[in-house]
Amino acid sequence: MSKFILWGNYCENALEKRQPYRKAHLDGLAKQKESGVLVTLGPTEDNTQVFGIYEAExxxxxxxxxxxxxxxxxxxxxxxxxxxxxxAF
Incomplete structure (x- = not known):
């Protein structure tokens, strides 16, 4: 298995706009975490970017x-x- 990083950007007003999709988003991430493919994922403190680490084929x-x-x-x-x-470490 290899490791991969994700860097991405959020839309303007993401905290408001994400509400209708938040539960499905978090449920999907929980399944990825349980399967071992998702190591970690989350927003930057200012909620403008997302960072994640995956372990996948x-x-x-x-x-x-x-x-x-x-x-x-x-x-x-x-x-x-x-x-x-x-x-590396």
Whole structure:
């Protein structure tokens, strides 16, 4: 398994706009965490960006998880980048 990092941006007024999708978003993340593919994920303190660490077979798997998330599908996350990551420590 390889590790990948996610960096992404939130839309304007994300805290308000995310409300209808928040439960489905969190439920999906909990399932990813239980399966071991999601290591951690969360917003920056100013709620403008999202950061995550995944452990998956390949980048395509991570991209599929992100793009199936309600936050991506409903424009709460507006753009993202995935990079393979080497955990040195």
């Amino acid at each position: 390949d980048e395509a798997t991570v991209r599929k998880l992100i793009e199936n998330d309600p936050y991506w599908q409903h424009g709460i996350w507006t753009e993202y980048e995935v990079k393979a990551w080497i955990q």
